[in-house]
Amino acid sequence: MPNPKSKIQNPKSNARFLRAxxxxxxxxxxVWLMRQAGRFLPEYRALREKYSMMExxxxxxxxxxxxxxxxxxxxxxxxxxxxxxxxxLTGMGLELNFVKGAGPVLANPIRRAAxxxxxxxVPPDESLPFVLEAIRLARRELEGKVxxxxxxxxxxxxxxxxxxxxGSKNYTRVKALMYGEPxxxxxxxxxxxTAVGDYLAAQVEAGAQTLQLFDSWAGALSPSDYARFVLPxxxxxxxxxxxxxxxxxxxxxxxxxxLPLTAQVGSDVVGVDWRIxxxxxxxxxxTDRGIQGNLDPALLATAPPSVVVAEARRILREAGGRPGxxxxxxxxxxxxxxxxxxxxxxxAMDLDC
Amino acid sequence: MPNPKSKIQNPKSNARFLRAxxxxxxxxxxVWLMRQAGRFLPEYRALREKYSMMExxxxxxxxxxxxxxxxxxxxxxxxxxxxxxxxxLTGMGLELNFVKGAGPVLANPIRRAAxxxxxxxVPPDESLPFVLEAIRLARRELEGKVxxxxxxxxxxxxxxxxxxxxGSKNYTRVKALMYGEPxxxxxxxxxxxTAVGDYLAAQVEAGAQTLQLFDSWAGALSPSDYARFVLPxxxxxxxxxxxxxxxxxxxxxxxxxxLPLTAQVGSDVVGVDWRIxxxxxxxxxxTDRGIQGNLDPALLATAPPSVVVAEARRILREAGGRPGxxxxxxxxxxxxxxxxxxxxxxxAMDLDC
Numbered sequence: 271m272p273n274p275k276s277k278i279q280n281p282k283s284n285a286r287f288l289r290a291x292x293x294x295x296x297x298x299x300x301v302w303l304m305r306q307a308g309r310f311l312p313e314y315r316a317l318r319e320k321y322s323m324m325e326x327x328x329x330x331x332x333x334x335x336x337x338x339x340x341x342x343x344x345x346x347x348x349x350x351x352x353x354x355x356x357x358x359l360t361g362m363g364l365e366l367n368f369v370k371g372a373g374p375v376l377a378n379p380i381r382r383a384a385x386x387x388x389x390x391x392v393p394p395d396e397s398l399p400f401v402l403e404a405i406r407l408a409r410r411e412l413e414g415k416v417x418x419x420x421x422x423x424x425x426x427x428x429x430x431x432x433x434x435x436x437g438s439k440n441y442t443r444v445k446a447l448m449y450g451e452p453x454x455x456x457x458x459x460x461x462x463x464t465a466v467g468d469y470l471a472a473q474v475e476a477g478a479q480t481l482q483l484f485d486s487w488a489g490a491l492s493p494s495d496y497a498r499f500v501l502p503x504x505x506x507x508x509x510x511x512x513x514x515x516x517x518x519x520x521x522x523x524x525x526x527x528x529l530p531l532t533a534q535v536g537s538d539v540v541g542v543d544w545r546i547x548x549x550x551x552x553x554x555x556x557t558d559r560g561i562q563g564n565l566d567p568a569l570l571a572t573a574p575p576s577v578v579v580a581e582a583r584r585i586l587r588e589a590g591g592r593p594g595x596x597x598x599x600x601x602x603x604x605x606x607x608x609x610x611x612x613x614x615x616x617x618a619m620d621l622d623c
Numbered sequence: 624m625p626n627p628k629s630k631i632q633n634p635k636s637n638a639r640f641l642r643a644x645x646x647x648x649x650x651x652x653x654v655w656l657m658r659q660a661g662r663f664l665p666e667y668r669a670l671r672e673k674y675s676m677m678e679x680x681x682x683x684x685x686x687x688x689x690x691x692x693x694x695x696x697x698x699x700x701x702x703x704x705x706x707x708x709x710x711x712l713t714g715m716g717l718e719l720n721f722v723k724g725a726g727p728v729l730a731n732p733i734r735r736a737a738x739x740x741x742x743x744x745v746p747p748d749e750s751l752p753f754v755l756e757a758i759r760l761a762r763r764e765l766e767g768k769v770x771x772x773x774x775x776x777x778x779x780x781x782x783x784x785x786x787x788x789x790g791s792k793n794y795t796r797v798k799a800l801m802y803g804e805p806x807x808x809x810x811x812x813x814x815x816x817t818a819v820g821d822y823l824a825a826q827v828e829a830g831a832q833t834l835q836l837f838d839s840w841a842g843a844l845s846p847s848d849y850a851r852f853v854l855p856x857x858x859x860x861x862x863x864x865x866x867x868x869x870x871x872x873x874x875x876x877x878x879x880x881x882l883p884l885t886a887q888v889g890s891d892v893v894g895v896d897w898r899i900x901x902x903x904x905x906x907x908x909x910t911d912r913g914i915q916g917n918l919d920p921a922l923l924a925t926a927p928p929s930v931v932v933a934e935a936r937r938i939l940r941e942a943g944g945r946p947g948x949x950x951x952x953x954x955x956x957x958x959x960x961x962x963x964x965x966x967x968x969x970x971a972m973d974l975d976c
Contacts, residue, residue, distance in 0.1 A: 440921045440957060449926035489877075492897040492919050494937065524842075527879030527899035544845040546880035566845050568793045573802035584847065604793060 287347040288417050291480055291517035291538050293560055293594040299586060300347035301619050302419075303612065304521070305602030306340035307352040310612070313339050323368040327354055333404035334411055341416055343609070344616050348417050348480070351408055351473075353401050355423030355484055358469055359432055361397025362389045362461070372436070379435030381443075383454045389461050394472035402476040409477035420478025422469050424485035424520075425462040425507070426500040432458070441490045448499050455499060463503040467510035474514040481511055482519040483537070486601070489524015496531055508536040519562055523601050529554035543600030544569075548588035552595075560594035565615070571604040575614035582618035640700040641770050644833055644870035644891050646913055646947040652939060653700035654972050655772075656965070657874070658955030659693035660705040663965070666692050676721040680707055686757035687764055694769055696962070697969050701770050701833070704761055704826075706754050708776030708837055711822055712785055714750025715742045715814070725789070732788030734796075736807045742814050747825035755829040762830035773831025775822050777838035777873075778815040778860070779853040785811070794843045801852050808852060816856040820863035827867040834864055835872040836890070839954070842877015849884055861889040872915055876954050882907035896953030897922075901941035905948075913947035918968070924957040928967035935971035 287300040308314055314336055317326065326332045336352035356374050360366045365377040380386060395402060408418055423431070430444045438444070448455045470481050485504065488496060504520065511518045521541035525532050529551055533540050539560035542551040544567075552561050569581055582597070589595040597619060603612070640653040661667055667689055670679065679685045689705035709727050713719045718730040733739060748755060761771055776784070783797045791797070801808045823834050838857065841849060857873065864871045874894035878885050882904055886893050892913035895904040897920075905914050922934055935950070942948040950972060956965070 440924070442921050442925050442957065442959065445919075445921045446925035449922060449930045489898065490921075492922075493900055495919075495922075524877065524898065527903070545842065545877065547846055550880070566798075566848075568795050568798045568843075569802065569845075569848075571793070572795050572799035577802045604795065606795065 284414055284416055287596065288479065288517065290594060290596050291519070291560055293538075293558070295593045298619050299589065299595055299597050301597035301616055302346045302348040302350065303340070303599055303603045304350075306344075306346065307336040307350060308603065309605035310603050310607040310609070311339050311343065312609075313343075323354070326352065327357060328400050330400050330404040330407050333400070334407045337404070337408045337418075338411055341412070344612055346416070346616060348419050349408065349412055350419040350421065350482070351401065351405050351478065353404070353421070355421070355428065356431060357398060357401070358422065358465055359428060361392050361394075362465060364389075364432060374431070374436060376432065376435045379443075380429075380432045380447075380458065383451065383457070386454055386458045386461065389458075391461060391464055391468075394469045398469060398472075402472055405473055405476040405478055417479040418477060419480045419482055419519075420470065420473030420476075421482040421484060422466045422473075424483045424488070424500075424522075425459050425466055425503040426491075427485050427487045428462050428466070429455075429458055430487050430490070432462075438487075438490075441487070444490075448495070452499075459499070459503045463506050466507055470507070470511055471514055474516050478516065480517045480519065481514070482521055482541075483507060483511075483535075485520065485522040485532075488522040488532070489543075493528040493531055496525075496528060501531060501534060504535040511537075519560075519596075521562070526551065533559060539594070539596060541598070541600075545600070548585050548595075549590065552589070552592070557592065557594075560596065561589075562596040562598045563600050565597070565599050567599040567601050567604050567607070570599060570611050570615065571607040573611070575611055578611050578614050579618045579621075582615055583621060586618075586621075637767055637769055640949065641832065641870060643947060643949050644872070644913055646891075646911070648946045652942065652948055652950050652972050654950035654969055655699045655701040655703065656693070656952055656956045657703075659697075659699065660689040660703060661956065662958035663956050663960040663962070664692050664696065665962075666696075676707070679705065680710060681753050683753050683757040683760050686753070687760045690757070690761045690771075691764055694765070697965055699769070699969060701772050702761065702765055703772040703774065703835070704754065704758050704831065706757070706774070708774070708781065709784060710751060710754070711775065711818055712781060714745050714747070715818060717742075717785060727784070727789060729785065729788045732796075733782075733785045733800075733811065736804065736810070739807055739811045739814065742811070744814060744817055744821075747822045751822060751825075755825055758826055758829040758831055770832040771830060772833045772835055772872075773823065773826030773829075774835040774837060775819045775826075777836045777841070777875075778812050778819055778856040779844075780838050780840045781815050781819070782808075782811050783840050783843070785815075791840075791843075794840070797843075801848070805852075812852070812856045816859050819860055823860070823864055824867055827864075827869050831869065833870045833872065834867075835874055835894075836860060836864075836888075838873065838875040838885075841875040841885070842896075846881040846884055849878075849881060854884060854887060857888040864890075872913075872949075874915070879904065886912060892947070892949060894951070894953075898953070901938050901948075902943065905942070905945070910945065910947075913949065914942075915949040915951045916953050918950070918952050920952040920954050920957050920960070923952060923964050923968065924960040926964070928964055931964050931967050932971045932974075935968055936974060939971075939974075 520537035526546035873890035879899035
């Protein structure tokens with residue numbers, strides 16, 4: 271029975287996003303926004319006035335509500351499950367708190383080999399059942415109108431949070447472990463790779479139709495360190511995802527000069543930020559692969575709608591209508607982003623460039 | 624009369640750095656570190672226990688002492704005047720404070736066209752006489768043993784500080800002005816370009832033998848925005864510096880995928896961070912130009928000395944002995960960097976790769 275609450279804007283776009291992920295031709299470029307289930311929406315802010323981040327994450331019906339909000343408001347081509355990259359670390363034994371103003375903080379970060387040895391590997395249906403339940407519910411509510419993306423933090427980005435204990439400017443604790451205790455580093459990455467793989471596979475089983483791996487902090491690394499300390503683990507995640515059969519997107523930022531390396535992760539679609547023209551990025555990745563990006567989120571947050579449209583058209587022109595482009599920002603949508611700018615962006619996908 | 628206090632480690636290296644800036648062959652790759660006159664040195668921290676940042680900046684004899692400290696301790700090939708990129712904004716009418724823990728803060732940031740109109744252009748010998756005097760004194764104390772670098776913030780990076788009022792994560796105020804009020808933006812950049820040009824020319828008159836333009840925040844921009852809103856002003860600074868006859872280094876970070884654009888600034892030497900292999904970077908810049916970089920400062924701060932040496936050798940190998948490479952970090956040396964790592968790095972320059 272159709273759900274009268276759903277009011278999803280874009281009932282015919284189900285195939286569009288999935289086809290683009292696989293490099294197949296589409297009627298227009300699909301678009302969604304990282305962090306679209308988030309603070310730029312007044313209806314999300316209203317939810318967050320009533321519920322803390324932790325409450326939202328642990329209550330599947332609240333997570334589903336946040337997941338559906340952007341899909342109700344805008345004609346976007348995919349939903350992404352409302353979740354966070356860090357609760358997987360809680361399952362492994364780290365204590366996570368969301369501190370108002372300061373963001374996520376881990377009370378017992380990893381500082382020595384014994385901390386890594388102590389990390390547990392628990393099946394996702396025991397450690398993260400609320401995410402899997404939210405995915406099941408969201409699929410039902412979406413009624414096949416747009417596909418649902420599941421996701422996880424990538425091993426390096428999770429390791430960085432686990433070691434630094436929160437955000438970081440220079441990643442000096444991460445790098446101290448990487449260079450100073452490479453065996454400990456590799457053991458940590460082994461464990462995280464297994465946990466991430468299990469989690470992503472469980473999301474597909476629960477109903478996720480595409481998976482995205484967020485390696486938001488990979489841009490802290492030199493190409494040689496990325497190749498040595500990070501890439502092999504991302505490749506193993508890809509192998510694991512391959513076996514699930516759903517399309518796979520690898521996302522990172524600050525990596526514009528090492529896209530040939532991020533392409534070696536082997537995902538179907540490679541994310542790029544705004545620090546490189548889309549056509550150059552696509553050439554670096556290889557045009558047999560999909561590409562996701564690459565609008566500057568600060569432009570979407572601050573520019574007049576006419577500038578947003580002009581910039582979207584520039585990116586679409588650079589993509590040149592080649593199959594395999596998924597329009598997105600180069601990073602998450604900023605909380606202050608005006609709704610009318612998002613509307614203008616989504617409408618710009620229909621323009622004939 | 625020689626100054627017994629000076630004890631400069633590297634009396635024969637004067638020509639090495641300057642020759643490399645001009646792409647001429649050298650006996651070994653010259654090396655210096657951004658922020659070498661800074662907190663990683665115990666003798667600098669001792670100074671800062673007695674004097675505030677403002678006192679250090681305004682007293683030429685203290686600035687000279689900080690300038691000489693790294694040159695006394697390490698066999699590096701250049702001194703850089705101890706100064707800061709922000710006091711130029713004070714001269715223009717903005718009120719600058721260094722807030723312990725929070726870094727520099729501008730009390731009256733630029734928020735509207737009238738703020739830009741109100742900015743004053745004062746000759747540097749009136750607004751920044753203490754820097755020029757420090758340069759004169761430092762040249763005397765250095766006795767020609769290593770060359771002295773003068774510097775300024777680049778117009779974009781100064782504009783960003785002036786608008787944001789301090790550090791920024793997403794540069795949304797800067798971009799709001801750039802996209803929303805382009806005329807105001809261009810007027811601000813015009814004024815800053817004139818102020819920067821005057822300041823750099825005055826530094827050469829006072830004795831600076833090389834100039835570096837710090838565009839540390841250029842990596843916040845997409846290539847198209849850099850080309851449109853920033854590059855033309857940097858090119859005008861280059862033209863102005865050309866007329867002084869000293870070598871010119873343009874430095875930025877997070878710009879690895881747009882080096883062909885930063886090369887268009889037209890400097891003799893182009894700085895690169897650690898997010899791209901040096902050989903690829905040099906190819907992108909053009910091998911007729913010099914290159915400065917590209918060791919990760921977090922590696923220098925955290926790795927064992929053996930790893931520092933291995934990484935330095937990798938970079939030297941990538942440079943391939945071509946004239947025009949100046950070894951440096953990809954950004955400033957971090958305060959926690961061990962002295963022995965810097966010593967190992969400097970000694971690595973003598974290794975036969």
